[in-house]
Amino acid sequence: MSVEDMVVLSGSHTIGRSLCASFLAMNRRRLANGTISAAYQALLEALCPPSPGQFDPNTTEIDVSTPAVLDNNYYKLLPLNLGLHFSDDQLIRNATLAPFANAFAANETLWKQKFTAAMIKMGNIEVRTGTTDEIRLNCSVVNPSSSSSAAGVIEMLFPADEVATS
Structure with missing residues (x-):
């Protein structure tokens, strides 16, 4: 852009x-x-x-x-x-x-x-994925280092046991 x-x-x-x-x-x-x-x-x-x-x-x-x-x-x-x-x-x-x-x-x-x-x-911007990208919990704040990957953030938002029961 x-x-x-x-x-x-x-x-x-x-x-x-x-x-x-x-x-x-x-x-x-x-x-x-x-x-x-x-x-x-x-x-x-x-x-x-x-x-x-x-x-x-x-x-x-x-x-x-x-x-x-x-x-x-x-x-x-x-x-x-x-x-x-x-x-x-x-x-x-x-x-x-x-x-x-x-x-x-x-x-x-x-x-x-x-x-x-x-x-x-x-x-047309591609969705970002992988360990170098970040889905932020708060758009104006970088996630804590323990949740810096998109997968980690998604797991925080949707725990595996919750997803499995949905």
Whole structure:
């Protein structure tokens, strides 16, 4: 996948929700350095009340203005400091990525054409298997070394005795 493909696919954030726990702490740091709107951060804090217990089930829309529409508005929000995730914000802060984000903000048809092609390209990626690959238990964390192989992770998720009885 190319850099452009990754910027294109980030546009899928125009639809969907995100767990509050996945962005709130980072966004507090972004607020301190001015890369997220103060009003937007206040809204997020109000929409994401602290949850008792270990798992915080609170979520919010990723695209604050058109959360149920597949459009290029996600890219238009970024220069306004309304990107929910740090990775969204980087699309306009990084000199390599910004021209793509700006082009997609300016031309929805271009983005939709590129999005279709990138989704097909991503769909053609072969499934990774073997001991050099990893199916992560948490996508943002490398598995412990004792479960670094895909087989080990699958065994952890589906123990042999459980599979045999299914």
